[in-house]
Amino acid sequence: MIVREWLFLTMAACDAAEPWQLGFQDAATPMMQGIIDLQHNIFFFLILILLFVLQILVRALWHFHYQKNPVPQRIVHGTTIEILRTIFPSIIPMFIAIPPFALLYSMDEVVVDQAITIKAIGHKWYRTYEYSDYNSSDEQSLTFDSYTIPEDDLELGQSRLLEVDNRVVVPAKTHLHIIVTSADVLHSWVVHSSGVKCDVVPGRLNQISISVQREGVYYGQCSEICGMNHAFTRAPET
Amino acid sequence: MADEIELKTAPADFRFPTTNQTRHCFTRYIEFHRCLAAKGEESNECERFAKFYRSLCPGEWIEKWNEQRENGTFPGPL
Numbered sequence: 001m002i003v004r005e006w007l008f009l010t011m012a013a014c015d016a017a018e019p020w021q022l023g024f025q026d027a028a029t030p031m032m033q034g035i036i037d038l039q040h041n042i043f044f045f046l047i048l049i050l051l052f053v054l055q056i057l058v059r060a061l062w063h064f065h066y067q068k069n070p071v072p073q074r075i076v077h078g079t080t081i082e083i084l085r086t087i088f089p090s091i092i093p094m095f096i097a098i099p100p101f102a103l104l105y106s107m108d109e110v111v112v113d114q115a116i117t118i119k120a121i122g123h124k125w126y127r128t129y130e131y132s133d134y135n136s137s138d139e140q141s142l143t144f145d146s147y148t149i150p151e152d153d154l155e156l157g158q159s160r161l162l163e164v165d166n167r168v169v170v171p172a173k174t175h176l177h178i179i180v181t182s183a184d185v186l187h188s189w190v191v192h193s194s195g196v197k198c199d200v201v202p203g204r205l206n207q208i209s210i211s212v213q214r215e216g217v218y219y220g221q222c223s224e225i226c227g228m229n230h231a232f233t234r235a236p237e238t
Numbered sequence: 239m240a241d242e243i244e245l246k247t248a249p250a251d252f253r254f255p256t257t258n259q260t261r262h263c264f265t266r267y268i269e270f271h272r273c274l275a276a277k278g279e280e281s282n283e284c285e286r287f288a289k290f291y292r293s294l295c296p297g298e299w300i301e302k303w304n305e306q307r308e309n310g311t312f313p314g315p316l
Contacts, residue, residue: 110255115245117293133247135292138300177247179259181296198257205259205294 015193016162016219025193028218029210032195034103041099049092111209114177118168122180122187122200124226129168162219172215178208188223199224248293259294264314266291267303271316 015025027033063069119130123145131142146164154160170176180189180200187200189208193216198208212218254262270287277283292300306312 110250110252112250114247114250117247119294119296121296121298130297132292132297133245133289135289138292138297138304143297171245174245177250179294179296183298203260205263205296206257207259 015216016159017192017221027195028193028212028214028216029195030213031107031210032193034106035195038099038103042096045092045096111175111177111211113175114209115174116171117177117179118170120168120178120180120189120200122182122184122189122222122226124184125222127164127189128183129166159219162221167217170212172212175209175211178210179205180208181205185226186224187226189220190223191218191220193218196220197223248290263291263295263299266294267300268314268316271307275316 015028017025024032024036024039027036064072116131117133119132121128121130126148127146129144129146135141144166146166146168148161149158149163149165151160154163178189178196178198180198181204182200182202184202186202188197189200190197194210194212196208196210198206200206248266251262251265253265266287270284270291273284273287303312307316
């Protein structure tokens with residue numbers, strides 16, 4: 001009996017850095033989706049302006065090449081064009097600025113009813129995570145360290161320099177309140193797919209409000225130089 | 239999981255709307271201890287504040303502050 005297996009093409013989301021990657025990783029939170037949409041928006045206008053400027057440049061070089069046009073013109077000023085080329089390039093960025101400000105202020109909206117608070121404490125060169133919402137006393141209830149798995153200990157299929165031994169597990173589709181601080185030097189807690197990048201300062205608690213919309217494993221890397229193993233400090237979450 | 243898990247944590251405080259929550263954690267800690275001083279060690283009404291500061295503050299900070307309180311060197315208006 002021949003059993004035919006249908007291979008369904010499933011799209012796996014890009015949640016970790018891929019080799020030669022040009023674009024963003026896939027968004028897992030509304031914030032990151034907003035950032036990606038904004039970038040697409042602005043990039044469109046960027047290309048338009050680029051093509052316009054390139055066209056003018058190429059035309060000038062082509063039509064006024066010294067062999068075709070040996071006698072250069074002596075134009076000193078042209079008032080109309082100067083006014084136009086000052087006003088229009090000032091108006092265009094004003095319009096381009098509206099979506100970023102909208103996104104910026106919406107990112108700062110305080111979510112009043114967070115479901116869970118997770119503390120991420122940066123050390124050189126690993127992370128400690130604390131889940132203390134259900135402590136009955138001052139002793140820590142759930143704390144663990146998260147070290148990057150060295151290359152020799154990787155299993156087949158794991159990403160090099162991205163995996164850690166203990167991942168942060170967070171519930172999906174819930175408002176998370178992540179508080180980051182540092183125990184020693186400056187670090188930065190980053191999860192690209194969630195659109196989170198927050199500098200971690202010793203003696204200061206920074207809060208991040210996100211809501212992860214889909215299940216998956218998201219990887220992040222330390223983004224503030226913190227010493228010898230800065231390039232090897234990770235923050236993946238499930 | 240058969241039954242619904244209810245998730246609850248320290249709510250956002252409108253006194254501290256910005257990213258920097260250091261003061262928020264410190265204030266909750268002080269509020270708890272002031273409540274204890276006012277209502278007595280055994281009352282359960284202060285447990286609410288305790289939950290808030292435990293959610294927000296890193297364990298190391300809490301340990302350090304507890305030690306400072308015991309030594310009498312706590313730099314806050316208890």
